[in-house]
Amino acid sequence: MSMNPTALKRLEDEITADIERGAYDGVNLILARHGEIALQGSYGFAERATGRPTAQDDVYRILSMSKAFTNTLAYRALGEGKLALSTRVVDLIPEFFGRDRFRAVRKDRINLAHLLTHRSGMPATPDPGLPADKFGVLADVIEALGAVDVVNEPGTNLNYAPSINHALMGEMVRRAYGYEHFRDLARELVFEPLGMKDTAFGLPESRRDRAVPLKVYVPEDGWLAPEDIECLNDHITEDAEMPWVGGTSTVDDIFRFAELFRRKGELGGDRLVAPAVIDAATSLQTGDMPNDLYSGIAAMRGWEAPAGNFGLGFSLSGTGTAPNFFGPFTSPRTFGNYGAGSTLFWVDPERDLTFVFLSSGVMDEGDNVARFQKLSTLAVAAAV
Template sequence: MSLPSRHLLLLARMLLVLPGLAFAQPAALPERLDRVIDQALAEKRIVGAVVLVMQDGKLVYHRAAGFADRESQRPMKEDTVFRLASMSKPIVSVAALKLVEQGKLRLDDPVSKWLPSFRPKLADGREPVITVRQLLTHTAGLSYGIFEPEDGPYHRAQVSDGIDDTGVSLEENLRRIASVPLSYEPGKQWGYSVAIDVLGAVVAKAGGATLPRVVEQLVTAPLGMKDTAFFTKDAARLATPYADGKPEPVRMGEQHTVAFGAGGVHFSPARALNPQAFPSGGAGMVGTASDFVKFLETLRTGSGPVLKAKTAALVGTNQTGTLSTMRGPGWGFGFGAAVVLDSAQGRTPQSAGTFEWGGAYGHSWFVDPQKRVTVVALTNTAFEGMSGAFPTAIRDAIYAEGK
């Protein structure tokens, strides 16, 4: 005998609050996330977004909202291709870890073993050993021009950060990086940097092919990440990038500079369509939200065709000891992502062990292994979608149990 519909509804509500679920009221999650996205669009802080949430391997929220191109009124779609910027870093880092599993690369290999001419020196003239491990963890003594004034050493050496399009080759960019004195003794500090561009060159050498080919063979093809690569031929699916502005975001032009820190980030949107641009391991890839959530889920579960569970866990395990990172107290850094060490100190509702990062074109993502939750939020608005109110509001909506 079937139960009356009101009894079925009551039973469903009881099941929703069983202990161990990531959300006390999963039915309310879409409403909370919809409010966050709708408010950001209404306030003209972002132009468009694709947000995906996985729980226990199931897609519990997915939405494309706003415009992929505002001026032509092209709507955002779930298969829209984005410039990934620093979301490239964990993908290339995982390719390196796969080579370690295969015995083709060691974490403590000197970088000079693979790149004999890459021998940057300290300001006092000493030439320290830089290891693959230090590249992976941003403890190699390198930096980014975005942290310097426009007359800083990286700018004077014309180092590319992988987002601009200078026409420089990877080999020439490595030479320029190595010509600048190291910012600190490798292994002694943490500094966000072009290290993953250098790592990309190591991965290519150890993998015996170009970086795009090695990444495809080891990561994207096995995971079926069919839209993730170092450039796209499908301009019609590529999101138009915008920069923060008042009263609304500004459409980026070619070689568009957005103020950041002591200087600015120099964006070249055309780079994503240029197969001749050097493959930047730190910032050069394009892809979709659905591809990236596949990638994160294989790291969360430790299953799939790429890494063994023990190796996959290293991505979200602190590798930098007590070194201070840009996230401050309560945070560490793994192989490709920031890691929550202490939720209270880190001022986040995320569980200890959560790992996350983002991308300068306007992206954020995180994986909470304790809650078994993976979140990808891609926008086409820099920097609101990466470090503005939007990613914080998405995060807080995920953890707003009972609200």
Template sequence: MTSDSSIIAGLDTTRLARIGEHLQSRYLEPGKLPGTLTLVARRGEIAYLDMRGQMDVERDKPVQRDTLFRVYSMTKPITSIALMQLYEQGRFLLDDPVHKYIPSWKNLQVYKAGVHPTFMTTAVSRPMTIRDLLTHQSGLTYGFMNRTNVDAAYRALKLDGGPGLTLERLIDELSRLPLEFSPGSAWNYSVSTDVCGYLVQVLSGMELTDYFVEHIFRPLGMTDTFFTVPADRIDRFAACYQYKPGDRFTLQDDPQQSNFTRAHGYLSGGGGLVSTVDDYYRFVQALANGGELNGARIIGRKTLEFMHMNHLPDNQDLPTVSVGSFSETPYEGTGFGLGFSVKTDVAKSQTNGSTGEYGWGGMASTNFFIDPVEDLSMIFMTQLIPSSSYAIRQELRAIIYGALVD
């Protein structure tokens, strides 16, 4: 039995301490991860905050609470909220064809055969809609999928990011490339959310970074979230590492030399942000509160509920409709909403949790979830590519849900 003094917001802190013990013995001491930062909150109260290991192994710098992490695809929910803010203003409807706002996309085609730049294509069965973009049912893809001749074209054109890429050039190149499938007929993780970021610019008349600051970051007090790390904060910026066989890692991005530290021109709504655990927690807690934090509302309660419903056809889960093998969430028992994964079947997922839990992760193994049933949330920060290296996300859920006492 534990004393009441070890209970915070209905969570047993002695059981939550297993998180740090697990990460230390299973990942940090064996040299599988450089460092970790874990935050667990319930009912608006932080119940557990744990920092360990190194943010920069080469410079022997420990993880600190204010360490800046590349959140990569955890940018996607922020971009999705931004776009749905504009939905709440009547600027567009979800079933609007994308070409209504991007005219050059009016005659998109579906891949049939061939290799870049010579493709055989066929007509789409229906136009791509904005909901297709928000749910990754657009037919777009990522170059790193390494699965088809279409994603090979993305790699050839460096559309996953690289020198000289801008949102405008991405949109222009995509207007000439075939889709993987007709919109709405399948699910594939993709640059769709980057296109959502472009639509935020078109609909608002503001550059994406300025829109984020004015309508999300400043209202929530997120002063440490950027597309480009300011010069005076580079000393807080973590190094990023690449998994290598044998459960080891090697330096992938030196924070002193990183593209994230200089203006690069590509405002990636799909993966471009750097943030701290406290900044991202402000965003997560606003969502957990139904769209507001400390009196600042960034999205309506019903709009947010709409966003974390499963929007896949007939309430199916990802394995049923996905054509690719990659996602930032385990597939089984998981659907997809407007910018988030959504747990639809706890037993099928084989991971403890609640129906309706939603969240997402990033390429460097960061992750967050929000459980509206338990009013519970978690943010996990580290910097190891790819996110599929270890099953930490599922292990953390097992420990966290095991700590609930009321």
């Protein structure tokens, strides 16, 4: 499969050194080429405080990587004619207007394309209109969003949305397919067809003993406080439906998921997503627009500001030398998704290379970008 064993060892050694110096606690990793696994490893601790070692079947709360699953439901709906990129949120969720007509300004302009590309103009907040202990009931979140104002003209700026866009998208696809529960829709249309036996929205009780706890290592005055993330240890329950942050999965299941897109929507003989939809999803849709969130992180670090580089839901590598999760040496159409300070996968279509990385110990997001830039470069350097 044309992988350099010395370079693979270098990648492992760097991860081990990171863990030993306390940058994060542990990792499950897969690096594959042409669909064949070249390196799979479990390193460090699932929970450093108790000494519990990382195991291959550990179940991670994957945070915003959950959005990739919600995006995939939208891709299926697009390919099956149940939704269009121009479908407005209010076409399916009329109560999104809210009860106050003065707060409904611009809500009628937000469509599926805006949600997928983080250009909806809704606030970039981790709280979708409710406190964290109320996140798990999607119907309550949708009701609360009726009272949340649009802050920018839809389509005019790119600001990574931690919660609101995908809460709305999840409800749109649920209604488009006529399911009572979003979690059942995801299970039947994505997880079961792909054989993702350890993946769910929510954390089934049967997997709780394998779950990796969220332990956050960020400054108290950072963009997110530790409790903003660690509270999800309690709130991602068996019944919780959070299309933006509530997914749980294993390294092997995420690899199967990534393989679906590397193979242009086909896996195991089934065509789950239309190749034309994947082509658009992995093509640049946001031009040279910056991503307000990561531009701010870059400014604080004294880095060159990166372009937003979004397709339809997927983050793209793009070109240039600005720091980004996939590093500057992956091919420009390398695509993937990530979760705050901890999880990432990407596929480099030019090199036919897949990288999956799930870590325990949630890092500061600037440190996380620096880590993944380094490790993504080491991963792509192993391809010869």
